[in-house]
Amino acid sequence: MYVMSYVKQEMDAEICFFNFQIPDMPSFQTFEDRLRDFQPDVIGVTVNSLVWWSVHSLLARIRKILPSVLIVGGGPHMWLAPEETLINSEFDVIVQGEGEITFVELLTRFQARSGFEGVAGILYKENGHIVRNPPREIERNPDIFPFPDRTNYNVNQYRHPGNRFAATAIVFTGRGCPHHCTFCNNWDRTYRRRRAAHVIDEVLACMAMGYKSIDFADSNFNNSTRHVKAVCEELIRRKVKIPWTCNARLDNMDYELLALMAEAGCERICFGLESADQEILNRIKKNINISKAPDVFAWARSLKITTVGLFIIGFPEETVAQVKKTIRLAAQVKADYMICQILMPIYGTDIFKDAMKDSTFDAEFYMFFLRNPQPDATLPIWSTSISEQELLRLQRLFYLKFYFRTGYILRTMQRISGYEDLLTKTRMALRLLFKLK
Numbered sequence: 001m002y003v004m005s006y007v008k009q010e011m012d013a014e015i016c017f018f019n020f021q022i023p024d025m026p027s028f029q030t031f032e033d034r035l036r037d038f039q040p041d042v043i044g045v046t047v048n049s050l051v052w053w054s055v056h057s058l059l060a061r062i063r064k065i066l067p068s069v070l071i072v073g074g075g076p077h078m079w080l081a082p083e084e085t086l087i088n089s090e091f092d093v094i095v096q097g098e099g100e101i102t103f104v105e106l107l108t109r110f111q112a113r114s115g116f117e118g119v120a121g122i123l124y125k126e127n128g129h130i131v132r133n134p135p136r137e138i139e140r141n142p143d144i145f146p147f148p149d150r151t152n153y154n155v156n157q158y159r160h161p162g163n164r165f166a167a168t169a170i171v172f173t174g175r176g177c178p179h180h181c182t183f184c185n186n187w188d189r190t191y192r193r194r195r196a197a198h199v200i201d202e203v204l205a206c207m208a209m210g211y212k213s214i215d216f217a218d219s220n221f222n223n224s225t226r227h228v229k230a231v232c233e234e235l236i237r238r239k240v241k242i243p244w245t246c247n248a249r250l251d252n253m254d255y256e257l258l259a260l261m262a263e264a265g266c267e268r269i270c271f272g273l274e275s276a277d278q279e280i281l282n283r284i285k286k287n288i289n290i291s292k293a294p295d296v297f298a299w300a301r302s303l304k305i306t307t308v309g310l311f312i313i314g315f316p317e318e319t320v321a322q323v324k325k326t327i328r329l330a331a332q333v334k335a336d337y338m339i340c341q342i343l344m345p346i347y348g349t350d351i352f353k354d355a356m357k358d359s360t361f362d363a364e365f366y367m368f369f370l371r372n373p374q375p376d377a378t379l380p381i382w383s384t385s386i387s388e389q390e391l392l393r394l395q396r397l398f399y400l401k402f403y404f405r406t407g408y409i410l411r412t413m414q415r416i417s418g419y420e421d422l423l424t425k426t427r428m429a430l431r432l433l434f435k436l437k
Contacts, residue, residue, distance in 0.1 A: 001148030003044065003074070006100035009146050011107060016040065017152040020054070024157060028061065035065050042070045042110060044103065045091075047077040049346075053373040059090035070110060074099045079187050080347045082123050083130050084370040093124040097136055097187070098175070100145055142175050142194050147202045155210040166212035166243070173199045173231055177219040179249075182284045182350035183274075183312065183343060191223050196230035200238060207242060213267075214244040220272075221246035222253060229257070232264035243267040250288045255299045262303040269300060270308040276329035277322045280315050284351070290329070297333035309335035313398070314343035314391045316354060316384045323386070323394050330402050340398040342391050344379040355382045399432055 007013055016038045018031055043062060047055050059071060074095040078085065082094050093116065095102050102121040109116055116124050121136030139145075155167045176188040203214055222228050234240075245268040246261075261269075271293075275281055278290055300307050309330050313323045330338045345352040347366050355361040362380040369377050381388045402408070416422050 001150065002145055003099045003103050005146040005149040007104055007107065008149065010104045013107065017149075019153070019157075020058075021051070022154075022157040024154070028058075031058075032061060032065060035062065039066070040069060042072060042107060044072045044074065046075040047073055048075055049077045049080055052077055052369070053375045053377065056089055056373045063090040072103070072106065074103070076185070079185065081367065081370055083132075084367060086123055086125060086130055088371045091125075093122055095122055097121050098139060101139065102136055138176070138188065138190050138192075140190075140192055142192050143198050147205060150206070150209060167210060168213045168215050169203075169206035169209075169211040170215050170217045171199065171202055171206065172218055173216055173221065174218055174223065174227065178223060179220070179287065180285045180350075182354075183315075183346070185346045185349050186219070187348075193224060193227045196227070196234040199231055200234045200240060203235070203240060203242065204238075207240075212242070214242055216244055216246040219247060220249050222248045222257070225252045225257060228252075229260060232260045232266075235264040241265065245269070247272070250290070250292045250296055253292075253296050258296075258299050258303055258305065262305055266305055268306040268308065270310060271296070271335075272310045273329070274310070274312045275315065275318075275322070276326040277318075280318060280322060284315060293329065293333050297335060301334065306336045307333075309333065309338040311338060311340045311398070312343050313340060313394055314381060314383070314386060316351070316382070319385055320390070320394065323398075327394075327398050327401050330398070331405065331408075338398075338402050340395055342381055342395055345382050346379075351382075358382065358384070403429070403432060 004015055004017060007015065016034065018026060018034070020026070020031075043066075045055060045059070055077075062069065062071060070092050071090055072093045072095060073085070073089075073091040078094045078096050082096065085091065086094055093106065095106070098121075102119065105119050106116065106122065109119060116122060116126075116131070116133070118133065120134050123130060123132045125131075150169070158168045158170070159166065172194075174191060174193045176191040177184075177186050178189055178191040179186075180189070206214065216231075242265055244265050246266065247270045250271060250273070258266075272286075273288075273290065273293060274284065274286055276290055281288060281290055297307050297309075311326055311330060313326065330340075343351070345355040345361070352363075356363050361382050365380050369379075381391060383391065386394070412425060416425065
């Protein structure tokens with residue numbers, strides 16, 4: 001959406017937009033019919049690794065209908081072995097990093113038929129070879145980019161359960177993440193903040209379109225305490241009344257900041273805690289003090305902010321005792337919800353590099369997945385001190401211990417806001433029960 005807005009701002013281009021990541025997504029037949037009718041010169045596709053199989057098959061459909069169209073790929077997946085991705089797919093060009101300026105420059109070159117030599121931030125096919133251009137420098141001022149173009153979106157397609165099932169707009173208040181967690185494949189460690197006034201201008205534009213809530217989707221909304229205060233104070237100063245959610249870390253969080261966030265409309269915060277064991281947190285470079293968690297969650301609860309605890313089990317050398325300690329912490333902090341994932345080393349991360357040194361880890365699977373994506377592919381678990389079967393058992397135990405406590409069930413029933421909320425929670429409970437059997 002950012003790229004589409006920037007193209008519209010900088011060029012005279014006719015654009016057709018399709019979104020395959022919504023509940024009511026268009027059928028492939030509808031997409032193919034539109035391709036034949038629109039006859040684009042260039043097609044851009046944003047790719048997340050989780051949907052690589054679907055994208056790979058979609059690209060084959062596109063190439064069959066439009067053999068000579070230029071297909072450009074962008075998104076997080078493009079950092080995962082880009083040469084392999086180019087060679088084994090119908091992509092002609094891959095964009096790495098921020099796409100706005102790169103894509104406009106690429107389109108300008110394509111329009112002039114002057115080739116892609118020197119266009120920073122891309123890899124492309126040329127005469128059977130892969131050409132990798134130098135990386136593009138990060139734009140330090142994110143305010144130069146226009147708001148994402150939401151004109152082709154059905155406002156009601158995104159409805160956030162954390163925001164009363166209201167139509168929700170996704171807004172980023174900054175770019176990049178300065179942290180160095182070893183399990184994260186974040187490529188952009190240069191954190192840049194948008195001006196608070198610019199962010200709230202976008203919030204107001206979303207409200208004018210009919211959105212009823214906002215998801216501030218930065219990796220960590222509170223990377224900068226000053227920035228959080230500025231955004232909240234701007235919301236309050238301009239009397240913007242809309243509920244919003246965010247992701248946050250324990251560090252840089254105190255009662256005064258949470259109180260300001262609550263006053264500004266914050267209704268839900270997802271905290272990445274990962275583990276209850278400080279030794280593990282230090283090892284994975286999370287750089288938080290986990291002893292702070294009970295206080296932060298209690299403060300949020302007192303301010304009527306819903307909390308979500310995010311946990312990972314299966315870190316290298318983690319013991320069963322340490323996992324059980326994490327299970328106890330989730331209940332101790334009285335989070336409203338929690339998510340527990342088993343560590344799966346992501347290509348390019350520090351943990352993946354460590355796993356590569358272990359002969360028991362199936363690193364070759366990643367290359368196989370890039371060359372031959374399958375719809376039922378599952379990333380390999382790196383089992384060091386706990387077996388895969390035991391990790392799965394502990395994950396099931398985590399969910400059972402957290403969601404099926406008598407006190408938790410009673411508190412959840414008291415907070416049900418209506419029929420839709422009741423139906424959703426019932427479905428979630430049944431899904432968990434059947435999945436955990």
